[in-house]
Amino acid sequence: MGINEFIEVRKDFIVPSRISIISKVRGLRPKEFKYGKVVRKTPLSECPFCPGNEFKTPPATLVVKLVNGEVLYLKDSDTERVRDWKVRIFPNKFPALTTLGTSLNYGYHEVIVETPEHIDLPYVKDLNQYVLVFKAIVKRFTNVLKDPKINHVILIKNYGPLSGASLEHPHMQFFATSFPLPYVVEEITYSTKYYKDYGRCPYCELISKDLNSSRFIYGNEGFIILSARAPRSPYEVWVLPKRHERSFINITDEEIRYLVDALQKILKAYEKCLGNPSFNLWLHTSPKKLSNGDDYVYHWHIEISPILTTWGGFEKGSGTYIIPVSPEEAGEYLKKCVRELI
Numbered sequence: 336m337g338i339n340e341f342i343e344v345r346k347d348f349i350v351p352s353r354i355s356i357i358s359k360v361r362g363l364r365p366k367e368f369k370y371g372k373v374v375r376k377t378p379l380s381e382c383p384f385c386p387g388n389e390f391k392t393p394p395a396t397l398v399v400k401l402v403n404g405e406v407l408y409l410k411d412s413d414t415e416r417v418r419d420w421k422v423r424i425f426p427n428k429f430p431a432l433t434t435l436g437t438s439l440n441y442g443y444h445e446v447i448v449e450t451p452e453h454i455d456l457p458y459v460k461d462l463n464q465y466v467l468v469f470k471a472i473v474k475r476f477t478n479v480l481k482d483p484k485i486n487h488v489i490l491i492k493n494y495g496p497l498s499g500a501s502l503e504h505p506h507m508q509f510f511a512t513s514f515p516l517p518y519v520v521e522e523i524t525y526s527t528k529y530y531k532d533y534g535r536c537p538y539c540e541l542i543s544k545d546l547n548s549s550r551f552i553y554g555n556e557g558f559i560i561l562s563a564r565a566p567r568s569p570y571e572v573w574v575l576p577k578r579h580e581r582s583f584i585n586i587t588d589e590e591i592r593y594l595v596d597a598l599q600k601i602l603k604a605y606e607k608c609l610g611n612p613s614f615n616l617w618l619h620t621s622p623k624k625l626s627n628g629d630d631y632v633y634h635w636h637i638e639i640s641p642i643l644t645t646w647g648g649f650e651k652g653s654g655t656y657i658i659p660v661s662p663e664e665a666g667e668y669l670k671k672c673v674r675e676l677i
């Protein structure tokens with residue numbers, strides 16, 4: 336085979352202007368990525384996310400507590416903190432947005448502590464605990480979106496030293512903005528166009544097309560995990576709800592169970608089969624409104640991007656990504672890995 340067969344250009348299914356160059360010239364195997372490995376650290380007694388250290392953070396806006404099997408949703412006051420919590424959501428001490436803002440800087444930037452346990456794992460071990468985390472997120476998002484000044488919200492998780500995470504205690508963050516976030520607007524624009532052209536949501540189409548491809552990694556009754564067709568990093572995956580729905584906050588309790596099952600599986604696969612890399616995860620959901628009205632198509636989803644290579648000037652400057660592993664190879668590898676974990 337000549338070099339022509341080793342380099343292939345792929346377009347993203349949703350946003351065709353996003354391009355990946357699949358280059359197998361280096362022929363890297365999964366364990367040969369030397370970049371982005373998580374260094375395990377000893378627990379920090381001073382960790383502000385650990386139980387007992389609640390006063391090291393601003394007062395929580397939502398605290399989940401279990402009392403005799405009943406789930407309670409509480410909040411801190413300025414002078415008191417809820418103890419014995421399961422999940423804790425509070426404003427970031429170093430926020431990028433503030434409710435004291437008077438312009439585009441108005442917004443919420445909060446931290447979601449996923450477990451009281453100080454453990455360096457990319458996922459929550461106990462699925463019941465994971466369910467509590469996502470129920471709390473839905474509750475908090477629903478509340479924040481009631482703020483008339485807020486239009487959009489994005490959930491993110493940075494894991495590992497190369498992800499931007501500064502603390503190892505398992506946590507996520509969300510940002511709620513007054514303006515719709517540009518990547519989601521771009522996806523909505525293309526989805527709506529696709530719908531006009533073909534009469535179908537492109538995400539629903541992607542699910543049915545890729546279900547029987549080598550990019551299919553895992554599926555349960557509610558969700559499907561696919562290896563991204565035009566990844567921006569090797570082993571990038573998308574977690575898609577099977578039910579067509581533009582807004583994450585409309586997820587049902589039953590769907591939350593399927594979501595955490597899927598998330599745990601893929602994050603375990605990263606940990607066990609990719610050498611526990613740093614990664615970024617984000618959840619794309621519809622804004623409340625777009626400037627051109629309500630007539631648009633969208634399908635909420637999660638994208639997860641492990642940090643196994645670094646973006647150079649070409650990637651940053653061109654919106655084109657050089658990927659040393661094909662999406663099919665990545666899909667088959669992760670699928671096998673997920674199967675072996677079950």
Ligand SMILES: [Zn+2]
Nearest residue numbers: 382385453504
């Ligand atoms: Zn901690």
Ligand SMILES: [Zn+2]
Nearest residue numbers: 536539579634
């Ligand atoms: Zn759809």
Ligand SMILES: [Zn+2]
Nearest residue numbers: 522619636638
């Ligand atoms: Zn997206």
